[in-house]
Amino acid sequence: MKIRLVNEGVFEPIDDIQTALSAPKAGFYWIDADVDDLTELQPLFSLHDLAVEDCLSDEEQRPKIEIYENHYFIVVNSIRFDDEEIFLRALNIFLGRHFIITVTNQKINEIRSLKPMLWEQEVSGPDRFLYLLVDLVVDNYFTVGDRIEAKIEKLEEDILMHTKKSHLSEIIGLRSEILWLKKVLGPQKEVINTLNKKDLRLIDDQLQKYFSDIYENAVKISETFETYRDLMSNLREAYQSSIANRANEIMRVFTAMTTIFMPLTIITGIYGMNFDDMPELHWKYGYISIIGLMISLGIGMFFVFRKKDWI
Structure with missing residues (x-):
């Protein structure tokens, strides 16, 4: 005090x-x-x-x-x-x-x-x-x-x-x-x-x-x-x-990725079937051609989505 x-x-x-x-x-x-x-x-x-x-x-x-x-x-x-x-x-x-x-x-x-x-x-x-x-x-x-x-x-x-x-x-x-x-x-x-x-x-x-x-x-x-x-x-x-907004952004990216891989999955699904008579299976450049097609398709879709501002 x-x-x-x-x-x-x-x-x-x-x-x-x-x-x-x-x-x-x-x-x-x-x-x-x-x-x-x-x-x-x-x-x-x-x-x-x-x-x-x-x-x-x-x-x-x-x-x-x-x-x-x-x-x-x-x-x-x-x-x-x-x-x-x-x-x-x-x-x-x-x-x-x-x-x-x-x-x-x-x-x-x-x-x-x-x-x-x-x-x-x-x-x-x-x-x-x-x-x-x-x-x-x-x-x-x-x-x-x-x-x-x-x-x-x-x-x-x-x-x-x-x-x-x-x-x-x-x-x-x-x-x-x-x-x-x-x-x-x-x-x-x-x-x-x-x-x-x-x-x-x-x-x-x-x-x-x-x-x-x-x-x-x-x-x-x-x-x-x-x-x-x-x-x-x-x-x-x-x-x-x-x-x-962040959740929507994440979902949009996942959706775009799923869309890009969808045609690639279709291609691999077709060539994954166990048929003997498929012409491309015995083609010398078949494997390289399919891989190149899949890469080109994926990259092409990616740039299309970027141009449209989807991803």
Whole structure:
């Protein structure tokens, strides 16, 4: 657990947690905590039992905002994409009048990226801290969306050039991830809308209007992932069409080969009969002539089929 006094973007480490219980002369306290630290923090800051229980739960938390007497409890999901799977990490936030507590199970990049922004914008209020953090979380969805779009385009190119059976599992897996993420974006969008519209006494009225920009971005993200879902459906159709075309191509080649060998089979069948009176059987050049006829016939049919683009 790290405790910092933040005033005009400048960080001052605090060693004694008791210091953060009362409001500072200027600035606010930022407590960056792990889930295990909540046992100590709950009685000191009067954190609501239900909010702490949600943080300690192993179950996946939906984005939400809970309004309690002396603090707000906000859950938003940070996103990460490693080219194989999409990961959502819950970011639990307790917002008070003079403090903000961030609680995570894993390291979240947005918190690391936030530190220089606090200094650049000379942040001195926990509500401003909340705004910048939520803004970073939402913006990161655009970054992940761009990577997903690039993966879809590459997958489409691979399917059109060299279709493989493994492509189907990639399509199904990525589409499932996008559908799952689409369900999560709905509640998160509503949380941001609440921060934008509801009368919240712990958030400055002027600052609250800025949440409308974040909400618009959240709506764009939701629409973008809806588009990705449609693209994955189109990609699956393209895969099935490519497989069908390849099967048709193979069948066309086999059919052409069968057609070429059919007259050759007839010739060998005729001369394979056990009749004594067949003039060509005793001809000196009969064998060579028949072989030459069969080769000429096969080559001739091959070029005729190539000219008609049958093979």
